Amino acid sequence: MRDEHKLRAQFRTVEDGAATGLAVLATVLVVAPLVAIFIYLIYKGASSLTWSFFTDVPRPVGEAGGGMANAIVGSAILLALGSLIGVPVGISGGIFLAEFGRGTKLANAVRFTADVLNGVPSIVMGIAVYSLVVVPQGHFSAFSGGVALGIMMIPTVCRTTEEMLLMVPNAVREAALALGVPNWRSVLSITVKTASPGIITGCMLAFARVAGETAPLIFTAFGNVGWSERLDEPIAALPLQIYVYALSPYDDWHRLAWAGSLVLIILIVVAVSLVRYVTSRGVLKGAS
């Protein structure tokens, strides 16, 4: 009898070990590609990461040196503009879907549209913005690039906001309403605030996704070999610059493309961490 117990206990230990092992293996498989990409980028690009990479604009072919300062600033401007469009529209849409339009035909239509928009290839988005903004204005511009990125952010932000709001327990909404708080106030000050950590994560995901987009910028921001901070002129962007440099036949341009990729990833990681850090304290602090 006792032997049987012992045997079972041993078997359970083995089972436990096997399950833990599988979980660790799965984790490694998930993290490995990211680490591999990062290491490869550092291996290929780190050597070209000089100070001038961050301060110089591109030099003509054949001339040594040169950097991507214009593309870094350009990407920052495009992403700021994109977030300025995508985040407020997306969050408002998500609030409508979860809080005001629940069950209505309009909400179903909006949700369906957002899902379709999410699946639209980014090159198609570029062409659409080209014909809607670039053609009427008559020239490529940073503005049109920001619009393209902003539109691409909307569906992700919208649907995550909706899902995060739906996770807020109804009891919290009822508590606010029972205090005589008007519905709109309860939504903004209680429900959205309770869901804010998740909503912020959604915005960061959308941001990181469009930060690396090249296709929608080809027909809109167009790229620029010189320095520009103006919204009504073509502007450089890291993904565009990487694309052009990687396709070029020159070795030092290839190295710059690797360095640009590394910088792009680092910038995304820094931006996401910064937002997380800032929002984990102060007024935006959410439910833990």
Place this chain on the structure above:
Amino acid sequence: MGVGIEVTSLNAWYGTNHTLQDINLNIPANHATALIGPSGCGKSTFVRCLNRMHETNPIARVTGTVRIGDLDIYKDCKPVEIRRRVGMVFQRPNPFPTMSIYDNVCAGLKLNGYSNHRALDEIVERSLKNSALWDEVKDDLKKKSGASLSGGQQQRLCIARALAVDPEVLLMDEPASALDPVSTSKIEDLIFQLKSQYTIVIVTHNMQQAARVAEKTGFFLNGRMVEFDSTHKIFTNPSDKRTEDYITGRFG
């Protein structure tokens, strides 16, 4: 001070489900009134009709008259106005998870645009003292989140939050059913103290609780009010056979 409640031919529906049928009832001011009955008999729906929370459900409908003090709540005012005069405590403690204890208590005032800080401090202290929570939380009012308290403390925090807006009526929908015996007895003590200042309506599954805290008791069954009388009479000599069957444990 509390005010009385007069309910005349109140009917309520969820979709096609007629959950309350022709309720007539006078709830006295500054007393505790208990509503008892088996699950699904309509007692929760009834209290939700007293602060118009019933209609927050899109498929819900209600007819009839409810007078709270001199106010006909379905005719004379908007839902938000009546909810400021009629506080509510729910079955499960539901403090706002993102707010500190302090902010939870004054949420009703702040969200309605009240921002006199010195007065807020006083109101928070008074409300927490009234809900017998002050001594346990006074040192970390702004440091701790409302969600970090124990279940019983959270429920007293919710009572403080309801009291802070200075209501005339306090509705309690099974306020102790999710709590342990010690917390339950604290809540009952509280009801005892509060009923001199507020009109309290408490829904409960627990008949002993009704007998302990309430002067008047109503028995609900299948969406109708079977009997309403002094608590003593309901529990010792009910006039309806169904009431007697219920309180003696023959069903429910």
